[in-house]
Amino acid sequence: MAHDNRYLNKVNSPADLKKLTQQELTDYCREVRQMIIDELSRNPGHLASSLGTVELTTALHYVFSAPQDKIVWDVGHQAYTHKIITGRRDTFHTLRKQGGIAGFPRPEESEYDAFVGGHSSVSISAALGMAKAAELQGLEQKTVAVIGDGALTGGLAFEGLNNAGASEADLLVVLNDNNMSISTNVGALKENLLRISSSRRYNKMKSRLWSALSHTPRLRRALQKMGNALKTGLLSRSNLFEGLNFRYFGPVDGHDLKTLIRTFTLLKDIPGPKLLHVLTTKGKGYAPAEGSTDPVWHAPGRFDPATGAREKSEENLPPRYQDVFGKALLELAQRDSRVVGITPAMLKGCSMDILQSAMPERCFDVGICEGHAVTFSAGLAAEGLVPFCNIYSSFLQRGYDNVIHDVALSGYSVVLCLDRAGVVGEDGSTHNGTFDIAFLRPVPGMRIGTPSDEQELRDMMLTALEVGGPFAIRYPRGRGVGVAEREMEVLTVGRARRVREGGDVAVLCFGTVLADAVKAAERAEKEGVSVEVIDMRWAKPIDEEMVAEVAAKVKHIVTVEDGVVDGGAGNAVATYLAGVGYAGSVECLGVKDRFVEHATVAQQKAECGYDTEGILKAVLRR
Numbered sequence: 108m109a110h111d112n113r114y115l116n117k118v119n120s121p122a123d124l125k126k127l128t129q130q131e132l133t134d135y136c137r138e139v140r141q142m143i144i145d146e147l148s149r150n151p152g153h154l155a156s157s158l159g160t161v162e163l164t165t166a167l168h169y170v171f172s173a174p175q176d177k178i179v180w181d182v183g184h185q186a187y188t189h190k191i192i193t194g195r196r197d198t199f200h201t202l203r204k205q206g207g208i209a210g211f212p213r214p215e216e217s218e219y220d221a222f223v224g225g226h227s228s229v230s231i232s233a234a235l236g237m238a239k240a241a242e243l244q245g246l247e248q249k250t251v252a253v254i255g256d257g258a259l260t261g262g263l264a265f266e267g268l269n270n271a272g273a274s275e276a277d278l279l280v281v282l283n284d285n286n287m288s289i290s291t292n293v294g295a296l297k298e299n300l301l302r303i304s305s306s307r308r309y310n311k312m313k314s315r316l317w318s319a320l321s322h323t324p325r326l327r328r329a330l331q332k333m334g335n336a337l338k339t340g341l342l343s344r345s346n347l348f349e350g351l352n353f354r355y356f357g358p359v360d361g362h363d364l365k366t367l368i369r370t371f372t373l374l375k376d377i378p379g380p381k382l383l384h385v386l387t388t389k390g391k392g393y394a395p396a397e398g399s400t401d402p403v404w405h406a407p408g409r410f411d412p413a414t415g416a417r418e419k420s421e422e423n424l425p426p427r428y429q430d431v432f433g434k435a436l437l438e439l440a441q442r443d444s445r446v447v448g449i450t451p452a453m454l455k456g457c458s459m460d461i462l463q464s465a466m467p468e469r470c471f472d473v474g475i476c477e478g479h480a481v482t483f484s485a486g487l488a489a490e491g492l493v494p495f496c497n498i499y500s501s502f503l504q505r506g507y508d509n510v511i512h513d514v515a516l517s518g519y520s521v522v523l524c525l526d527r528a529g530v531v532g533e534d535g536s537t538h539n540g541t542f543d544i545a546f547l548r549p550v551p552g553m554r555i556g557t558p559s560d561e562q563e564l565r566d567m568m569l570t571a572l573e574v575g576g577p578f579a580i581r582y583p584r585g586r587g588v589g590v591a592e593r594e595m596e597v598l599t600v601g602r603a604r605r606v607r608e609g610g611d612v613a614v615l616c617f618g619t620v621l622a623d624a625v626k627a628a629e630r631a632e633k634e635g636v637s638v639e640v641i642d643m644r645w646a647k648p649i650d651e652e653m654v655a656e657v658a659a660k661v662k663h664i665v666t667v668e669d670g671v672v673d674g675g676a677g678n679a680v681a682t683y684l685a686g687v688g689y690a691g692s693v694e695c696l697g698v699k700d701r702f703v704e705h706a707t708v709a710q711q712k713a714e715c716g717y718d719t720e721g722i723l724k725a726v727l728r729r
Contacts, residue, residue, distance in 0.1 A: 225537020228261025433458025500540025529669030535705030
């Protein structure tokens, strides 16, 4: 769809933006918003969050002077306008594609991207570090952290706020409050922000008073100490941010460009820690998404920009692994009253909304708090329940100490369900779940299941419930391989299964890479190489009996996993074989010592050498 981009095409940098009048900026914002809608309708990405920050981003770049001034985005879902303003307008169509621009801020991609922005709640801590570095080096630099209300539920955000308030650093925190993260926000903080939003009388009075006292610092400090009593008298409540020694301003309309520019201009020259509370509407300017509580507009996939109708998936496709998990969890909860579900703000993303709909009292969305989710699960387990704690694999990295100290040390029956394990495609290096096997294998008492298909996922969930103790089950993003569903059965932990007989080479598979291994074996057979294929099922403990049996037959063993090789399941096999004096060769396929950039899942696996072609090449190297 063609649009008049009169101002959009004039802006290739923040310097170009500053040449526009405020009326022209309003038209520019309209054109940017339409560009985002049009592009994401055919090249899927994160829609609603970035539509909600068009005016906010424009105002920030109009007032501040990036890259000298640092703008740190908390989770890059909201930073598409930032990318367009900072020289990536003409490459925006490559967003999240192999070789194209990333879906999140990446310092390697642009000098305007001050800090990587893939995981939540990090912006305040990072921005504080930058502000103090500028202070120590005598740099003329302003530092801004932009954080959403959903990300503010993360504990790291409060650690940053607490430290920043005590440090008196010259830092501006912009709270982008749309009252909705990916799933509906939960917790007391949400209600507190809503209360603060109504306290306009206090904010107007404070701003006038502070301006009047700007030249009498002693009196101002004395009055600041009286602040909590003053606020209690006016509002019958205290302001959370003032209590952390932040000067609180707002709330302001995050879509009122004129007000935003005026406010940022005033705040720019006020020293010390400041917080501006900005009210925005997620999906702003696009009727189907604007203010919608349906999280589908967070990342809707392809859609018709004129009507909002989303492109339907082909019929008769295998189910998504997340849906297999969600339905199996409900089945287990129905048969065993000890079963509960926990998720850190990914209720729909991991399909735990299935349990929530049927048994809301046994489903807990704890907000974007992965460490808390794990320790909360440990507390539930300590009192006899069996929590299935579903955390995206890359996000569990944030709760590693909680896994060791709070779950494994006491041997609690917590089932860690690691969705999006392995490479995840277009979200790229910040979201790939490739490290979980390597960091969970050393944890004493931990069992790690690597189901190769939908039914094995179901079976491992039942096994975890029946066997007890610390359990991790990892499964990928996307759809299954299409096996028929049957009743769940308890598996023997640490027991592999032979999928294909062979006498020349053996391929030992961990997880859904099994399907590629079978295809590779069939092709190798046509070239005269007999390949045995083993579904190892468990990354810990590995089936040493099966490995020894295979080693007695073949002189070349290939292990395959959708994760890092260093410390991975293949390394466990190689270590065992070295210990028993295996004379043959072992080749471990997976992600070598690198971060995997955004592309499709198929492209990522091919790039790392463990798709069908990669496995075939390894087999033929015997």
